[in-house]
Amino acid sequence: MTERLRFASFSHGGTLKYGLVKADGIVDLSARYGERWPSLREVIEANALSRLGAESAALPVDYALDDIAYEIPIPSPEKIICVGVNFPDRNEEYKDGQALPANPSLFIRFPRSFTGHGQPLIRPPESPQLDYEGEIVIVIGKGGRRIAEADAFGHIAALSLCNEGTIRDWVRHAKFNVTQGKNFDRTGSIGPWLVPFTDEEQLADIKLETRVNGEVRQSDRTSRMIFSFRKIINYISTFTTLVPGDVIVCGTPTGAGARFDPPIWLKPGDVVEVEAEGLGILRNTIADEVF
Template sequence: MTEIARIAAFRANGANRYGVVTKAGIVDLTPEFGSRFKGLKEVVEAGALEELIAAAAGRAPTYRTEDVTWQIPVANPEKILCVGVNFPDRNAEYKDGQEAPGRPSLFIRFPRSFTGHGENLVRPPESEKLDYEGEIAIVIGKAGRRIAREDAYDHIAALTLCNEGTIRDWVRHAKFNVTQGKNWDRSGAMGPWLVPFREAAQLDDVALTTRVNGEVQQQDRTGRMLYDFRYIVNYVSTFTTLVPGDILVCGTPTGAGARFDPPLWLKPGDVIEVEAEGIGVLRNGVEDEPC
């Protein structure tokens, strides 16, 4: 089986770095490319992901994966837009008597609300209702406005994973938004890496699974999404110009913790794994924010 191409942002020896992840470790490409690209956003903007992969071919790893601190792959995107209620049965989970909307629900998250692979999600003292949502995120590689559905995949540079962690009671503080519950510092995670997008099969019908402490809580396939990836790119680009480095987080299957009776809130010591075929596994623990 061909090894998945993976490009990661990480911290080692007191500095932010990026490189290609292999089975043996990470090939640090910062010394070679750092003068051209400050980080992976700049690599995406230049369309240079494949250049990095080629440069790492046949080279010995610089770091073991266990010796680095993983960072979110694109640290400073202009936009992170998230899609809500995008899988069958997800609308019914809300138990509000309303039909599924004809268009996707969208909200914005800030980069500071995410942490990297292997790091702990942070539960704030204001609420114990920290929840998980496993999702696939797409990274835009080519700018566009009013992008046609048939052209949407030409604008995607890479894929990554997201645990779109949510403070559930704070999404109900107001009638028309969920911003407060979606943007607590380090309440979610993104990573572990970018996988270059090369063909439609990477998105059209892949398995997406979320496990909490080894137990499957969410599981579905992207082929069942209410609004597919092409539609999301088309719809979002209608009202805002998508630019390289923008991230679209594309929806979670049924089974989030809030929907259980009693609810399955995350607590310190829990381990959450989000896995998607062809991308990998995003793994995080949980800790309480120091008071």
Template sequence: MKIATFRAGDQTLYGAVGDGGMIALSPEFPQWPTLRDVVQAGALHDLALAAKGKAVTHPTGGFEYLIPVPNPEKIICVGVNFPDRNAEYKDGQEAPPNPSLFIRFPRSFTGAGQPLIRPPETPQLDYEGEIAIVIGKEGRRISEESAYDHIAAITLCNEGTLRDWVRHAKFNVTQGKNWDLSGAMGPWMVPFTSAAQLDDVRLTTTVNGELRQDDRTSRMIFPIRKQIAYISTFTTLVPGDIIVTGTPTGAGARFDPPRFLQPGDVIEVEAEGIGTLTNTVADE
């Protein structure tokens, strides 16, 4: 089952992805106004049951995808989490003992099918294809063994980055990671039911049909269980929180010369068992 948040006219709805469009389910569940509320209630299964046998209410072309979980309390991103990504920095350092983390704001993401926005202040818009997890159960100091019990769903992320703005300060990357509508998330989320959905999944990114990133989650320096355990050491994870789990080697900045995104480019992030997140690029 695939569950999404979408906009049709002046309505924001959620529902199940059907053949040829969306099956709106939010009108049936007024007690849960958004998918964040559904996740908090542990009710994704209720949506699956409600969708059975129902016809599409909003055909493809009559709606647009929004990020799956609206207004999450936290979006925490994991950096430099594949072996080849660490080598790309060419600083002679081994992979660090703990993950590098940074925060993104919900406003920095758009939905599937929408353009990533390149601002006038810099042309260095880059792509980073990633798998993101949606927390479904609150926890603090979660053990690695029980980490997967806290996941509600999985989605995809293009963690778009303005590369020169990442280097504007000495210690942080916040500026380059939070331009409005510079990244994307979606198009839907898939309920998490099995470790097989995360432990060894192929993740790819293409730009205009050219394969740029290609790796497997089994090669992560910090597996997703470790990420949940480490992050929950210092902050309470709550339902609807999102962890963006890391991108493989092959981002545009690492080519010589760099290959930054241009208006009209088409970026596709794909992962086994989840689907494909497709976006274009436009100037602000």
């Protein structure tokens, strides 16, 4: 099987860059194409991921991976839309007697609430209830409104991973919304990179797993999702225009820390890994916020 291309946003020497990730380092594409495409968002908008991969595959690396800091792959997406309750066992966790929902539950996250691969997730002083949620990310490449399910995959540019970290007690601070608990700065992560989307098999039935300190906490397969990737794109694009670079976080399996008795919250020193077949491993430690 041919190794898939991997594109990352990263910082080096305080400068935000993007490049092609190889086994021995990263090729700095921003140094070569930055004037035309300042970030991976513009690369995606130009439908140029495949071109950059072909043109840079033979280039030597510019930086060792240990010398860079990963950033979230799309540095300033117009929208980050997250899907809640998208696996059957996750729906049963609520113990509310309700059948599977007819439509996906959605909420918005801000870019500042995420950090990159290898960076610590930050536990704020307002609550110890920092939880993990491993999820698959789709990045929109071709914009559109009211996109038909049959056409949905033609609108995906790339895939990634997310730890959709949540401050649990803050998702219940108000009657109807979860915004507060989902948007504390740097409580979640996206990455490590973007893998270009090429065919349906990349998503059809892949294993998604979350581990905390090596212990498997979440494990399921995308074939069991309540709402398919096609349905998610169709539904969201009904009420809002999707644009290149938009990030959609597609739901987490059962097994988050809140569902243990007693709950198991993330604490400083923990290591959380989110892994999906063909997409790699998103790894983060946990740290308390420093003022």
